[in-house]
Amino acid sequence: MAEAAGPGRETLPRRVHVDAIRQAVAELLMEANYCIGDDVLDALRQAAEEEQSPLGRDILTQLVANYELARQERVPACQDTGLTIVFLEIGQDVHLVGGDLREAVNAGIREGTKAGFLRNSVVGDPLLRRNTGDNAPGVLHVDIIPGDRVHVTVACKGFGSENKSRLAMLTPADGVEGVKRFVVETVDRAGAQACPPLIVGVGIGGSFELAARLAKQAVIRPINQRHPRPDIRALEEELLEEVNRLGIGPQGLGGIKTALAVNIEVYPTHIAGLPVAVNIGCHSNRHRDVWL
């Protein structure tokens, strides 16, 4: 960490070359696609034991086998290697050198896709729909944090699940009950198409766009980590029970394991509003991060 500077004194920024970020993105992208996190794998193993539907148990066991195979052979666990979402948290004492940051991130996506035999799943325009042929660009979120390091997180978001995500601008009167209804209803509508068992990311508060971003951050939080606030943690647990009563089950073929986790993030909001976003994550919840 850089020395704290008093007023009038200057700290030298730490120089970070954008090439290091490019490389990190490429490596994390491959790693995320090949190696599902232990949090998800453990949860799938546990679900395979707890599921009451025999077909559901069978499906969960096969999913575990798929992830083990992908790790071992270093192949993508799922063919939808996703739209690449990159979160960069950049220390305010960092000076980025060596070129355009955004271009470095996209170059990392291109490299990781090519070297890792990932799928080109990006169209260059949402309406004209021509495949860009190199899986770039990704979606980049940048945040400034204290310190002199850079935190790079890469998530691969498949659209079977992304397509089922929703956002609502609830009113203060809707309250926590309104939030619960909206979350459960969104999972119910997602049903079988989002590759359950799901990981449900919920963002509550902020503004229209921040709620969606919080939901995305919630989806990529390790699923064995509950929210530090006891009331939010209780809400996560209650919602997980509720969605698991929907009967959707693994692959939507019935059972009690519709979701592996509900992760919630919250933020202050306006006196007149209660934004809620639900980002539906499939079991193939792939993300990796590194500090530079």
Added chain:
Amino acid sequence: MAIELYVDPSLSPADIRRLRAGDQVLITGELLTARDAACGRLARALAAGEPLPVDLRGRIIYAVGPTPAKPGQVIGSAGPTTAARLRPYLEALLSAGMAGLMGKGDWPEETAHVFRSYGGVYLVALGGAGALLAKAITAVDVIAYEDLGPEAIHRLRVERFPAIVAIDAQGNDLHRQAREEWRRRAGGLAPHRSDMAGAAPGQGG
């Protein structure tokens, strides 16, 4: 116990009728691949009365967009994509004789009836298990619409490729049945379809 299903390269109407929603099958033989772009082209060709580049009669179409094969691999990861996106093309494909469509996920409610009226079936493969499923694919070649790249129509040789019959030719719908049964058993909520979201935007102030 899984049923061995031979598709070499097509199924007879009698083969199709024997399949029941809930049956687990291991498919050996030949599949065609087509997803959004290829199905759209096939449907448009049919609507225009043009000949199809491939005979669909008795065939199973697998909705898949694999990853590129690594050196030494036959095919990359090759799990199913969401079938319901192909809903606009379903009648056209079935009317051209397609015996079965394989993908993942459920369909809008009236779709089971469409499969029944054409005598076709819907199969599901394990969504998100592309690495595992690729192991059951032994050969692949492009046979039509090559310009579509990964979305071109490919022919896959498969050996004991695992799938589940989700809608049979009698119109039974496994997703709907299983979900209702398990919603009851899991002490579930009544399905709610309130239109709270979007319909009641917050009042700014």
